Structures are given as structure tokens and as C-alpha cells.
Amino acid sequence: MKFKDYYEALGVERGATQDDIKKAYRKLARKYHPDVSKLADAEERFKEINEANEVLSDPEKRAAYDQMGQNYRAGQDFQPPPGWDAGFEFRGRGDGGGFEGYSTGGGADFDPSDFFEALFGRMRSGAAGGGARAGRAASGEDHHAKILIDLEDAYRGADRTITLRVPTVDAQGHVTLAERRLDVHIPRGIRAGQHLRLAGQGTPGFGGGPPGDLFLEIAFNPHTRYRVDGRDVYLDLPLAPWEAALGATVDVATPEGSVQLTVPPNSAAGRKLRLKGKGIPGPSPGDLYAVLTIALPPADAQRARDAYAAFAQAFPGYDPRR
Amino acid sequence: MTASPSQPVAGPVVEEEIHLTLVELCRVCRVPETQVRTWVGEGVLEPAGRAPEEWRFAGASLRRTRLASRLTRDLDLNPPGVALALELLDEIDELRARLRRVAGGGR
Numbered sequence: 001m002k003f004k005d006y007y008e009a010l011g012v013e014r015g016a017t018q019d020d021i022k023k024a025y026r027k028l029a030r031k032y033h034p035d036v037s038k039l040a041d042a043e044e045r046f047k048e049i050n051e052a053n054e055v056l057s058d059p060e061k062r063a064a065y066d067q068m069g070q071n072y073r074a075g076q077d078f079q080p081p082p083g084w085d086a087g088f089e090f091r092g093r094g095d096g097g098g099f100e101g102y103s104t105g106g107g108a109d110f111d112p113s114d115f116f117e118a119l120f121g122r123m124r125s126g127a128a129g130g131g132a133r134a135g136r137a138a139s140g141e142d143h144h145a146k147i148l149i150d151l152e153d154a155y156r157g158a159d160r161t162i163t164l165r166v167p168t169v170d171a172q173g174h175v176t177l178a179e180r181r182l183d184v185h186i187p188r189g190i191r192a193g194q195h196l197r198l199a200g201q202g203t204p205g206f207g208g209g210p211p212g213d214l215f216l217e218i219a220f221n222p223h224t225r226y227r228v229d230g231r232d233v234y235l236d237l238p239l240a241p242w243e244a245a246l247g248a249t250v251d252v253a254t255p256e257g258s259v260q261l262t263v264p265p266n267s268a269a270g271r272k273l274r275l276k277g278k279g280i281p282g283p284s285p286g287d288l289y290a291v292l293t294i295a296l297p298p299a300d301a302q303r304a305r306d307a308y309a310a311f312a313q314a315f316p317g318y319d320p321r322r
Numbered sequence: 323m324t325a326s327p328s329q330p331v332a333g334p335v336v337e338e339e340i341h342l343t344l345v346e347l348c349r350v351c352r353v354p355e356t357q358v359r360t361w362v363g364e365g366v367l368e369p370a371g372r373a374p375e376e377w378r379f380a381g382a383s384l385r386r387t388r389l390a391s392r393l394t395r396d397l398d399l400n401p402p403g404v405a406l407a408l409e410l411l412d413e414i415d416e417l418r419a420r421l422r423r424v425a426g427g428g429r
Contacts, residue, residue: 026397033392033393033396033397035389035393035411036393036407046396050396141352142349142350144388159330183329183330183331184330184332185331185332193337193385194335194336194338195335195336195384195385196332196333196334197333198333213333215336215350217385227422227423228422229422234422234423270424289423291423291424
């Protein structure tokens with residue numbers, strides 16, 4: 001296990017005041033919050049920042065971390081010395097409130113690093129901690145997770161196996177993350193941002209209460225050819241200049257297979273040709289748009305240069321900037 | 323809790339097939355009722371129905387409520403701040419969608 005420098009994660013000095021830490025955390029949280037930021041590593045960074053803040057904003061955890069960490073540097077191999085936390089009271093307290101996983105693995109409410117867990121133990125999630133009073137039936141908690149599917153799955157419907165990490169409480173009251181595999185039916189016509197409700201797939205109930213539900217948020221894997229906007233799907237369709245000018249019938253690959261598309265004469269770049277109802281299917285299906293782009297063949301041979309010259313001569317006085 | 327391997331679990335699409343009561347929404351999103359009432363007051367959520375007992379939230383409120391709850395918690399936003407952030411995020415989504423509609427856009 002590698003030592004984590006929580007001060008570095010928040011970009012503050014070791015002597016920073018609690019106010020400095022709060023300020024630094026807020027600033028980074030606004031920047032890397034996965035709901036706000038579109039940076040590729042936002043989720044990962046936010047997790048680090050959150051974990052650092054969890055330790056440094058709590059004077060007791062911070063003191064313990066400082067005491068133990070003074071001889072370590074980020075990335076250095078690390079094992080917590082036995083009894084390092086003697087005299088501190090946080091171990092096993094595990095309120096864990098406020099954390100919720102952003103991991104695409106879903107399931108777990110808080111997904112701390114191994115390093116964090118080695119120091120502060122497993123945090124008890126809300127699922128394990130709250131809710132049930134002794135001797136009373138209570139329903140299990142609902143869980144949330146996000147899954148990535150292919151656009152093609154939304155066109156056809158699909159069965160997918162997902163892996164969730166679920167907090168489980170053992171006999172001693174420790175919380176561990178268990179992996180759970182679940183086969184899920186992805187209905188045809190589902191769109192990004194929508195949720196599936198899987199009844200009874202959340203946390204088991206307490207004292208005979210019913211289990212909670214699992215809510216799966218759908219997102220699409222990025223596709224090299226298609227862009228999705230709600231129900232509508234866009235693709236770029238490159239044309240040769242003569243196809244755009246004279247019109248053509250071209251084969252276009254769509255998520256449902258190849259279709260023939262007629263390009264009208266005098267089509268300009270940027271023109272959108274609509275294939276009605278060929279977007280994401282459903283009671284009111286989306287449309288598929290082919291956005292025309294014009295590709296120029298290179299003038300890298302004498303014949304090609306001659307052809308461009310003849311082209312120019314055929315349009316005397318043509319000025320595309322006017 | 324375990325699904326048989328031959329029978330994948332299936333369920334309704336929340337946004338299309340489900341309306342939630344105040345109690346259901348709070349349970350699913352793990353937020354207190356007072357919080358949701360405040361957000362309704364700020365226009366963050368727009369349920370059908372007059373009195374809170376009659377409120378019915380469209381499925382899309384699920385995502386919005388969870389988003390509001392995360393922003394409140396992680397960025398310490400107050401309700402007007404959440405309302406503003408959600409409006410700005412909606413606007414950014416709309417602009418991104420517009421970009422996706424033009425050739426080579428949004429990538």
C-alpha cells in the first residue's frame with residue numbers, strides 16, 4: 001500500500017488552519033465535482049479530495065494522521081504501525097454520513113481507498129447503520145448505481161451482467177464490500193440519464209421488512225461514430241465534392257445496420273439529412289441525422305491538380321468569401 | 323437478493339413509467355422531507371398537485387433530487403444556490419446538445 005499525502009491532495013501546507021483546509025476543499029470540490037466537471041479524471045480526483053477532506057477536516061483524524069505520517073511521503077510504501085491509533089476514538093465509529101460513491105461499480109455508498117481503510121477502518125454505510133430499531137421490522141434501503149451500455153443495446157434491448165459492490169455487515173459489526181453480480185435486462189428504447197427500478201434488489205429488510213429497490217442510472221459508452229441527444233442520434237457523413245454538388249445515393253452505417261441515403265444535389269456542408277424514426281426506438285422514436293461534411297481529395301498528382309484547375313476555370317469569378 | 327442466472331431482472335424505466343409521492347421520493351433519494359419542500363419552494367422540483375400530500379413527482383425528479391442533494395452536501399450550497407447551479411447545468415447541457423448536432427461537435 002502506498003502512503004497518501006492528504007495535504008498534497010488539497011494543495012495546502014501541513015500547518016494549514018482548519019479554515020484554509022475548508023477553503024481549499026471547497027474550491028477543489030467545485031472544480032472536480034463529477035456532476036459539474038466534465039474532466040475525464042474528475043471522479044477520481046473528487047474521490048481523493050473528499051477522502052483528504054474527511055481526514056483533515058476532522059481535528060482528531062488529522063492529529064492521528066499527522067502523528068503517524070510525519071516520516072512518510074506520498075507514494076512511499078506504507079503499513080500502519082500496530083497501535084498507531086492508540087488514544088484516538090474514531091476507529092469503528094463509522095458514521096460515514098455524507099459519502100456516496102460515484103463509482104460506476106455502483107452499490108457502495110462510500111468507496112474509500114485501501115490506505116484510508118487501513119487507518120480509519122471501514123466506514124459504516126447508511127445502509128448498514130441506520131434505519132432498523134431493535135425488534136421492529138423496517139424495509140431495506142434503496143441503492144443507486146450507474147451502468148454504461150452501448151448505444152446499440154438501446155436500439156435492440158440487451159441482457160447485461162453488472163457487478164455491484166455492496167456493503168455487508170459481518171457478525172462483529174464490521175462492514176466489508178462484497179461483490180455481487182446481477183443479470184439485468186436493458187429494455188429497448190432506454191436513453192442516457194434514465195433509471196431502471198429493480199424492485200427488491202436493494203438492501204435486505206430488517207426484522208422481516210421488505211428489501212429496498214435498486215435504481216440503475218443508464219449512461220452510454222462514448223461512440224466513435226454516433227453522438228446522442230436524448231432520443232436523437234447524429235452521425236457525420238463525409239461526401240466527395242461532386243457527391244455534394246450533383247447528389248448521390250450513399251450507404252450509411254446506422255446502429256440498426258446499413259441504409260441507403262439519397263443526398264440531394266447542391267448539398268452544403270453542415271446540412272442535416274433526417275432519417276425519421278431511426279433514432280432511439282420507442283413509442284415516439286427519435287430521429288437519426290446525418291450531418292454532411294465535405295472531404296477534399298488531395299491534389300497530390302498532376303491529374304488531380306489539372307482537375308482542380310479545370311474546376312476553377314468552370315467558375316470564373318466565384319468567391320466563397322463573398 | 324440473488325437473481326437466477328437464467329432470468330435477468332427487469333424493471334420499469336423510472337422517467338417514463340413512474341410517478342413518486344413526496345414520501346417515496348425522499349426515501350429513494352435519502353433526503354428529509356423538509357429539504358424537498360424547500361427545493362419545491364425554490365422551483366428546483368415541480369411536482370403536480372397542490373398540497374404536499376398530493377404532490378406527484380415525475381420520474382425525472384429522481385435524478386434532479388439526487389443531484390441537488392449531492393451539490394448541497396459536497397459544495398455546501400443553500401437552496402437558492404442549488405437552484406442556480408441546476409439552472410446553469412441545464413443550460414450547459416442544452417449548449418452541449420446543440421454542439422452535438424453540428425458536424426464533429428461535442429467531442
